[in-house]
Amino acid sequence: MAEAWWNDTLIAKSDDIVRVEGNAYFPRAAIDDAVLRDSSTTSICPWKGTAHYFTIAANGAENRDAAWYYPDPKPAAKEIAGRVAFWKGVEVRD
Structure with missing residues (x-):
């Protein structure tokens, strides 16, 4: 099981992780949708x-563009x- 933490907040948890680079x-x-800002x-x-980004908001702080995703990745x-x-x-953490 892998977890993603920022500012003492659990923002993601899954046992289905893909590692790239x-x-x-x-x-x-x-x-957690509550922590993501477009x-x-x-x-x-x-x-x-083309990567797109989210800002993470947790415990009263923001981490600008700290998450990214590819809405239409190349093959x-x-x-x-x-x-x-x-x-x-x-x-x-894994």
Whole structure:
């Protein structure tokens, strides 16, 4: 079982994790919707596609663009469709 924590808050928990380039991608359904805020930020990966971001809000603080996902990943990254990964201090514990 893997968990994602930030600011003393459990934000995701699942035993169905996909690891790509050292990042744990959680199923979208495993993430607490209450902590996610849409962001207008995007970035492009040559082999995964266009990433979109969420800001995480927990315990009165925000972590801007600390979660990302690929709404329409390229075929080489199809295993991360419908999944979200974290960075910027979000701790993934397995």
